[in-house]
């Protein structure tokens with residue numbers, strides 16, 4: 001019974017996170033977690049932070065982390081916002097830059113959290129169909145909206161819209177904020193963070209969850225003009241001034257500073273991705289070009305639903321979206337080379353004789 005619920009949440013359909021299995025042991029390729037551990041320096045910083053000082057509130061500004069990001073990304077501290085996972089940062093973004101009753105535009109196939117935030121905050125969300133090949137068309141995002149939100153590279157397709165496309169969208173919406181969610185950009189994409197100097201309407205959101213192996217710590221960032229960052233701080237300080245705890249600030253700062261480890265791990269993931277793509281193409285799968293730590297694949301002879309449940313029976317979790325145009329695709333996170341060998345063998349069994357057509 002929802003009789004005690006506020007009118008605002010009575011008709012909301014919340015986001016459905018990927019399954020985190022508790023009993024059975026699965027090969028987990030369903031939530032785009034990194035298969036490699038966080039930087040040893042991050043773990044050391046977290047261990048070092050476990051102690052008497054936890055009785056004190058953390059630094060509300062997360063200065064240690066902001067400073068690390070400023071140094072590594074060559075930015076001013078005033079251009080950086082940090083939060084408890086980029087999902088939280090995105091929820092602040094929607095509250096800071098989009099008015100109730102206004103209309104933002106997003107691709108029809110994208111991160112499914114965007115329409116949930118829009119719903120929660122009373123913002124209309126117009127969807128723009130991706131092209132037939134699942135690339136993002138630029139024209140429909142040029143003006144006639146109250147804001148733009150784009151995941152780049154996009155999820156769950158994995159496809160990147162180049163910097164020139166983003167630049168055109170920024171120039172087509174000089175009076176509106178354009179949000180570029182770069183959750184996956186470290187796996188071969190081109191970041192538009194350098195453009196924040198040129199475009200005061202650009203806000204770039206990133207996360208420590210994927211490329212820095214810290215999904216469990218909950219740390220996200222945003223980069224933009226100091227006025228946008230001030231808007232995010234205004235929302236934050238109206239909700240919870242201490243979104244990042246002491247351990248998260250220390251661990252994420254150390255991870256950001258450990259550039260060599262970061263580069264080595266993301267290169268490993270990208271190498272495994274290329275290897276897996278070739279292997280699945282050899283089995284007859286269609287594999288969209290990916291600049292992320294996942295691949296989006298379909299098979300001409302076996303449905304997405306069948307592949308998804310078949311893999312689950314074999315102890316492999318992937319993500320399947322029962323959604324128009326993509327219901328025959330699986331989103332498969334890149335695990336270790338060993339994980340991907342097990343996956344490929346299971347897929348080969350599932351498609352049986354329906355392998356690559358001659």
Ligand SMILES: *Cc1c(COP(=O)(O)O)cnc(C)c1O
Nearest residue numbers: 085086087111151183207209220
């Ligand atoms: C994973 C993901 C996020 C959320 O990341 P957290 O920082 O773990 O909250 C945001 N956007 C996209 C597109 C993602 O895939």
